[in-house]
Amino acid sequence: MKQTTVEMIRAHVVTASVAATAIDVAVVSLLFFCKFPESMFETASFRVLTFTLLLAAVLATRHAAHIAFRAAIRRRHARFVGPREDAVCVSSLCPARRLVILHLHFTGMPYVPVNRTGW
Template identity: 30%
Template sequence: MNATAIVEFRAHLLVASLIATLLQGLVIGGMLVLEMPEAWFTSSVFRAASICVVVAGVAVVRYVAAVAFWGAHRRGHLSLDAAGHNLIAISDMCPYAQLVLLHVRLNRRRYGVVV
């Protein structure tokens, strides 16, 4: 397994774990504030719904990162490598640099920072 595949897997796992953490916070809040029974959260329906929420959340984050990437490309904040090395240069002035970097990591591309 090459290094770019490992970076891609780690980025997907990071996004999925952050979404799962938010979901867990909602479950704890539901148990404490709304006094929902604990048995409801251990059912197979809830587990299936949780998996669907995490997968849909990862898809939404990928979409938002892709929109930020192509928006930065249109505004000239990044340049794509024409030589076919799959290298991307990200400007320091890019307002959505973190989302662009997330898109790059989710799609196995190498990147560099240009001043």
């Protein structure tokens, strides 16, 4: 597999695992603090709901990262570099730098660290 493909898969899996952790914290909170029965979380409808929440979290994160990337390009915190201008360099002063880099990982665009470009 190509390195960019591995990074794309990894970005999606890490995002989904963070969302799953948040869902798990919510379920444990409902079990202990609100005294919901455990059998409620063993149903097929709960599994479908959990899958839907995971999918929504990944899509929402992708959307937020895309918006941050467009804003970084517009405000010149990110720019295309390289001979074919296919890689992206993100300024260390970019306020949403991590989201912009996450967008690059989601889409498989090559990312060039700032210290290599001198920017």
